[in-house]
Amino acid sequence: MGKKTKSAAREWVIAAVVAAALVLIIRSFLFAPYEVYGQSMEPTFKGSELLIINKLIYDVKDPQYGDIIVFHTAEQSDYIKRVIGKAGDRIEVRDGKVYRNGRPLKEPYLNEQKILGDFPTTVVPKGHVFAMGDNRNHSQDSRKIGPVAIDQIAGRADVQLTPLKDMKFLFP
Template sequence: MAGENRTLREWIMAALVATAILLICRYIFFAPYQVKGESMYPTLKGNELLIVNKFIYKIKEPKYGEIVVFHSKEGKDFIKRVIGLPGDHIKITNGKLFRNDKEVGESYIANKIDPSTSFEEVVVPAGDIYVLGDNRPHSEDSRAIGPVDEKEVVGRAELVLMPFSQMQQLEP
């Protein structure tokens, strides 16, 4: 009988330790995020569930093409693609994106920007990133809200978890 109690206690202790580890991972390293809207279509679709790596930008800087979740000034969470880093010159001319006067190839975008669309060059300030949605005509991004303070970035989207039929690792 004493052996059974000891085994039960060991199982309970193991379950508690495992739960603690999962909670630590959830709140420090990873977070779920549900995509709202179609601004990142076709890469991400509305209502998909993502896993966001919250720790990555504590040890390294964002890179071009990474998909990030960030808090807006209005308190909403957005998900967009990193297009510009501090010091970059970003502009759209005749519907084409340019970074530092070089055209950026964007095979991932759904709807090209209308060729007549242009916006003035912006220089990304120190400590900020410039983000755009993949579905350019239907995205509220840095063109509307301005550059994003790196401190407001929650993390990098790593994985589409649900629906299971769409499960995939996200690559920049």
């Protein structure tokens, strides 16, 4: 092998190692793929969609109303839900609607007209959010599992990758 061939081969190996290291860093600390399972986020997600979650966002800022978050719980590995309430908010479900601090939420992303069953007023504790699935009548969410600790949040869903015709950014 000539000098040029050895040099080119070494450059390719270095480039491959650097690329692998970058992928590992990005995947471990910044972004991760997440596949939606189940019907709890319909009509926003039908199930089997592939999303990219931003793992770093909540190290920089607090979750915002409407953020779609992925979080871990002790009873199940991952949940995907929408932030409805933040620390200090009073959340209640009555007469088929969600109320935050006494005012009904405007939720154009929902299909269903009325939520079945009521949920008593709950104050979201400090360091937590109240999260609900968009398919309110078929969702295991903060009404059942309680408020979500911010340190349980794996990240915010930022990009929908599949199906390709629906590819889009998910944040405002």
